[in-house]
Amino acid sequence: MQRSLDSAVRQLNGQDLSDDEINTLARFVRAAFIIGNRDMESMARFAVKAVLIRRKSRAKTQL
Numbered sequence: 001m002q003r004s005l006d007s008a009v010r011q012l013n014g015q016d017l018s019d020d021e022i023n024t025l026a027r028f029v030r031a032a033f034i035i036g037n038r039d040m041e042s043m044a045r046f047a048v049k050a051v052l053i054r055r056k057s058r059a060k061t062q063l
Contacts, residue, residue: 004029007044
């Protein structure tokens, strides 16, 4: 799971990550693992998508 989290952070490297977003990445990596996903890159992509969706949602509410 740690490698998945590291991969997710690298995928978002060009963007500023807050502590909250890193925690979100970790939660979604853990959730993917709990539901049976064991592919490192798949778990990372799942977590990255969750953070990007969350960013988009927050941007809409701030307008």
